[in-house]
Amino acid sequence: MMLHSRQTLDGMSKPTPESQKPASPPMTYRLGGLLAALIVLILIGRETIPFEIRVSDPLEGSRAVDPSTPIRVEGAGLGTRLIEVRLQEDDGTLVHESHAPGPFLIPDLRFGQRYRLWVKAERPWLHQTKEREWTFATPVLPRIESPLNQQLDAEGRVHLQFSDPVGAIRSTGALPFTVSKDPSGKSVDLTAKPGTFEQGQHYTATLHWETPEGIPLPAFEIDIGTAPPLNxxxxxxxxxxxxxxxxxxxxxxxxxxxxxxxxxxxxxxxxxxxxxxxxxxxxxxxxxxxxxxxxxxxxxxxxxxxxxxxxxxxxxxxxxxxxxxxxxTGSDRRIEVWLDRQRVEVFENGELIKTLKASTGKSKTPTVTGSFYIYARFPKKTMKSTGLKPGEKGYYEVKDVPYAQYFHEGYAFHGAFWHNAFGQPASHGCINLATQEKNARQGINEDAGWLYHWASLGVPVTVHETSPPKNPTPALPLSP
CATH class of the missing domain: 2.60.40.3710 (Immunoglobulin-like)
Incomplete structure (x- = not known):
């Protein structure tokens, strides 16, 4: 028998038999301890090591997501991996789906749409799975209700109308604008500074705009014309x-x-x-x-x-x-007509130079009175009644009436070859003068022709109802 020494009370060693040596723990005990420790670690890990599904910040708690910014989906925590990612529109239409374990980017969302994002992740070594769901919306893209082809108004402005409120808006291009909005945010005026544009031209402006929350909207162009020059x-x-x-x-x-x-x-x-x-x-x-x-x-x-x-x-x-x-201008020429005397007096540079017999309008077709000027002249003119048709009572038409000089509407000085009643009313309102044109009578004066060649456009004409008292005619004041 093998002996082992042991310590005695007096410090001396004494041999002991091998059968009395302490035994080692059994293997099952050791495995059990390791398993227990592992379970404890798993329990602690499940509680203390993060296990989460994360999306990019713009989605978290956001009421309106920028469609132009891709959404990043990823697992958070040691050993976490994605199992499935699904993005659906509000009506259930599947937009994106992925079973890749790594981070996933969701690009190109649409404006004015609601979405449902569902994500499932796992952590195999801790036997964990997790599902999360988000619902979110992208901002409405305002509808441009005004034409994209406009012309600057008289104040140099272009008006834009939107279906929904808009945020900041600015323009770029060859023509600079200042921007003003009304309180509703739906109405915007772009005003060009005077002197920055040419007349009769076209300019292209690119409009950069945002939602009221500051989310960029797709830029658009507007063709702006300027008014043609005034001539x-x-x-x-x-x-x-x-x-x-x-x-x-x-x-x-x-x-x-x-x-x-x-x-x-x-x-x-x-x-x-x-x-x-x-x-x-x-x-x-x-x-x-x-x-x-x-x-x-x-x-x-x-x-x-x-x-x-x-x-x-x-x-x-x-x-x-x-x-x-x-x-x-020529000389100071003036014509005075006296209806009561049926006379036309002609003055030049303040002096009476000629008096002509006339036939003015009859009682039912009187000559207009007042101050006028000769506004049109014709060597020959066809004259006809106004407002009447051939065959109607009072209708007349006379061709080639000589030396017509109009002074008010249809009233004119002209030669009358069809009568010789000068000195008494005989016309439809015009001032008839004697003429040799188309006149078979002998000894007729050419008064109408003389007045025509003496006068010109712009000669003042004054038609009086009655004559002043018979006194020597004073010289008229000369024009300035």
Missing amino acids: AEIDIRGMKNLGIAMPIEITFSEPVQDREKAAASVRVITSTGESLPGKWLWYGKQRLQYRPDPYWPAFQTLEVQLQPGPARSIQGGFLARPITATFS
Whole structure:
């Protein structure tokens, strides 16, 4: 028998038999301990080691997700892997599906859509599985309710209307704009600074915009046209020997928006630079008549000036440069008509130079009275009744009436070859004068022809009902 020493109380060693040595723990005990420790570790790990499914921050708690930013889905925690990822639209349409274990990116969402995201993950070594679900929405893409092809208005603005409120908006391109929104956020005005664009051109602007929450929306382009230049024609350009009452007519190429300002930009000046007074009158929105106050000076060359700036079309077009024209006046010529005496008196430079017998309107077709000017002249003119058809009572038509000079609407001086009743009313309202044209009578004066060749456009005409008391006729004051 093998002996082993053991310690005695007196410190001396004594041999002991081998059978008395302590035994080692059985193997099953050791395995059981390891298993217990593993279970404890698993339990602790399940409670303390993170095991989660995570998505990118914009999705967490967000009411509106930016569709242009991909959503990242991944497992969180040691050993966590994805098993399945499913993205569906609100109606159940499957958009994306994945069974890959690694992180997953969900790209290209649509605007104005609600989504359901379902994710399942596992951690095999801890025997864990987890499912999570999110519902979220992308912002509505506002509908552009205004045309994408517009023209700057008279104030240099373009108006945009949206179906839903929008956030920040800015433009890029060759034409800079300032942006203003109304309180609703649905109405936006883009205003171009004066002087930054040319007339009659087209510009492309790219609009960059956002939702009220600051989510970028797809940029869009708008084609912007500018108004064509405003033009104007001055009717008496280059005319000579005009009467002192001749008005100036300016015809604009388009309707004018602020007619008072446009009229104020008209000047008539003499060769020495003196500005002459006048009164303006509009006929519609495009034709401006400028009359002397009271008359133009005789024997003068005058210049009409229309300055750019104040005159603007309703589209916003303006004169690109000043418009000028010159005309000249003749002598101070005036015509006075006396209905009670049936006489026409002709004055030049303040002196009575001729008196003509006339036939004015009969009682049922009287001649108009008042102050006028000769506005149209024809060597021959066909005249007919107004508002009547052939065969109706009072209808007439006379061809080749000589020396017609109109002074008010259809009223005119003209030769009358069909009667010889001068000195008494005999007309339909016109002022008939003797003429040799088409006249078979002998010894007839050519009064109509003389007045025609003596007068001109713009000669003032005054028709009086009655004559003044019989006194020597004073000389008329000369025009300025």
